[in-house]
Amino acid sequence: MTSAYEAARARRSWSRVTDEAPSHDELVRIVSAAGRVADHSSLRPWRLIELRGDDRLRLGRALNKAEGKRGVSTKPLRAPLLIAVVASYSKKSKVPRWEQEAVASGVAHMVSLLLDEAGWGVFWRTGSATRSKPIAKAHKLGKREELLGWLYVGGKPLDRDSGRRKAIDAEAFISRMP
Numbered sequence: 714m715t716s717a718y719e720a721a722r723a724r725r726s727w728s729r730v731t732d733e734a735p736s737h738d739e740l741v742r743i744v745s746a747a748g749r750v751a752d753h754s755s756l757r758p759w760r761l762i763e764l765r766g767d768d769r770l771r772l773g774r775a776l777n778k779a780e781g782k783r784g785v786s787t788k789p790l791r792a793p794l795l796i797a798v799v800a801s802y803s804k805k806s807k808v809p810r811w812e813q814e815a816v817a818s819g820v821a822h823m824v825s826l827l828l829d830e831a832g833w834g835v836f837w838r839t840g841s842a843t844r845s846k847p848i849a850k851a852h853k854l855g856k857r858e859e860l861l862g863w864l865y866v867g868g869k870p871l872d873r874d875s876g877r878r879k880a881i882d883a884e885a886f887i888s889r890m891p
């Protein structure tokens with residue numbers, strides 16, 4: 714197993730993946746770690762929805778509907794497993810929505826990283842339809858829920874090298890209090 718530092722340095726997004734997918738049990742193992750992100754008041758303001766097989770066609774239909782088109786978009790078929798990332802805001806808490814959304818986003822980044830480290834290809838996708846009514850309905854989102862997009866997950870294709878991204882110029886992103 715790599716260190717968190719090594720895993721973060723090595724990760725990249727995989728726009729094309731194979732038909733292999735992590736099992737539900739593997740996903741549970743990964744989410745149990747990802748869910749340990751910092752979380753103001755431990756609200757756990759997030760949930761994930763697994764889309765496999767024909768679930769993806771239902772999403773494809775909703776995507777087309779959101780764009781005023783008939784039929785089924787084939788976009789969700791680009792990966793065998795899609796993980797819809799849902800921010801589930803707590804009503805009672807004084808923790809503002811943006812903080813709760815940050816937690817849900819953190820979980821999604823952590824799930825992506827852990828899946829990548831475990832050898833799976835991941836690509837976080839959104840689109841103009843992400844927060845549309847047809848999409849909310851297809852995922853049965855509650856009134857206080859919003860979608861942050863989908864993690865498209867599958868096998869890393871062997872015919873592609875890992876294509877490491879250029880390291881970022883970290884100095885350029887850090888400054889002192891002005």
Ligand SMILES: Cc1cc2nc3c(=O)[nH]c(=O)nc-3n(C[C@H](O)[C@H](O)[C@H](O)COP(=O)(O)O)c2cc1C
Nearest residue numbers: 724725726727835836837838839840861862863878
């Ligand atoms: C919230 C979120 C939504 C994204 N949506 C898309 C998308 O719809 N289409 C896309 O090409 N990239 C999208 N991206 C960016 C890719 O997931 C990916 O990070 C980018 O292609 C850079 O590749 P890298 O992660 O290997 O550096 C999104 C990223 C985030 C965090």
